[in-house]
Amino acid sequence: MRVLGLYNYWVVVVLMMIGFYILIARGNLVKKLVGLSIFQTSVGILYISMGKILGGTAPILTEGRDVVYTNPIPHVLILTAIVVGVATTAVGLALVVRINEAYGTVEEDDIHRQDEAH
């Protein structure tokens, strides 16, 4: 049961490895960025899962009642990390557009071949 109970973390591990694998194994520059995005997103799930407390509600201050709150700080942190991830993807895609203009391809092998021939 313990293994199943940690299923959020299994999702994180699987997603992270999928992303990392695409990043390493794919030669297409756009696909590499997709891999990077998946890889970064898995960290988001890791952070959010850490902050969750069973039975906890949104951290809104209410009069008189004793309530268990979910920790909001990981959410805030990962919001920042999402913004960073969006910026990284944007810069990466902008670079791919420029590479496509300069080389006429976004395949790593073709780019490498053109550079060698130079």
Place this chain on the structure above:
Amino acid sequence: MSAHLPALLVVVPLLSAPLAALVRRPRAAWAVALGAAWWSLYAAVRLLHRVLATGTISYAMGSWAAPWGIEYRIDAVNAFVILIVSSIAAVVVPYARASVEQELEHERIALFYAALILCLTGLLGISVTGDVFNVYVFLEISSLSAYALISMGQDRRALTSAYQYLIMGSVGATFIVIGIGLMYVMTGTLNMADLAERLSAVASTKTIPVAFAFLTVGFSLKLALFPLHLWLPNAYTYAPSAVSSFIASTATKVAVYMMLRFFFTVFGAVFAFDVMRLDWILMPLAILAIVSMSLVAIYQANVKRLLAYSSVAQIGYIILGISLASVAGVSAGILHLFNHALIKGSLFMAMGCVMYRVGSVKMEDMAGLGRSMPWTMAAFVVGGLSLIGVPLTVGFISKWYLVTAALARGLWPVAIVVLAGSLLAVVYVWKVVEVAYFRPPAPDVHIREAPLSLLVPTWALVLANLYFGINAKLTTGVATQAAQLLLGAGR
């Protein structure tokens, strides 16, 4: 105002960056960048002075008290790093004006300065903050702007090398966030000083060593520790000249600082070196970096690429000092951090001068430059001597400290590796000198000396190489104090 100096150090460049982008005109954007860089140097000198006089400065960002709010914390270690980063920026921005006008299209120049100042902001932010998540945010600010800066090189390979750096850099940064997240889940705090107190209670869990491992890989990617250095040679080679000089002498140095801060201040030297045996990983990799990368540097035909491989080898020296985990070793590492910034800054700037007049930094195009560009090549020779570690230059001081530290630990083979690395440096520096001074220039090619606006900043760094090589009291004093602070009194 002086109480808010730690915040203003970062905020002024941060606000200058959009301003530089908005003014559009190249000269105006340059002036904004110059103001921001010189301001940061002024603030850095004031802060170092204050830290040395009165001890650690703690600044609560937005007046939110420390463990909850973001704390800016400056001690001898980061005051020194801030001084390195800002003084290199203060020299590179005046240098950039002529160099960038020639290498970049007119309409991109303002954006170039905006990115340069953002990169400076990020590097200063990493150095000044006492909050681990803040470190990540500033790391990404500096990295994203660095990718953009590198992609502005003239050769189309600048684009692919910026892309490669982006992929590897983002993976490194994401590893760092994972490490930070795992530390947070065990301690519930992000403040470095607070983490340092709470980590020891949970250090025996599985989570903290995993966090430590993620952080180690992340930092190693960012500081280009062999064999995670693959992004570096291309990035330094194809970036615009001013960017090569700036990034080569600051970005990896700040990454080394991050590593020092996390391993010594947050985790503590006992956990990092006695429990996790970090030295078993760092020392072999550092030695491999010194030997193999110096050998690779010898076979390069492009001088900027040669210097880039030499940088990876020099990072090996810094890491070697740190891996000794003694006050002498860590202070040798910190000392080389400063000295290598001066050395590589001046060498890359000399290559920028060559690029300006010759339009290439390939070995074959540099024949006879010793006669046609005497000041530029003299700067390269002095920088090269410093790289080798000849007495009266800064390179000698750091190698001396490193060898002494290794011998104090009884590791004489390590001392031999350091000396062998210097011999290899003689070979690759000599190759450039030979081409420039002893090979006849190509006929009917007339090359003039670089303009003063390039030569003056270059020689400012070259003279700093000599000055701190003769009068090393300030640098060694601060480095020793920083090492003592990092290691605590116990070691």
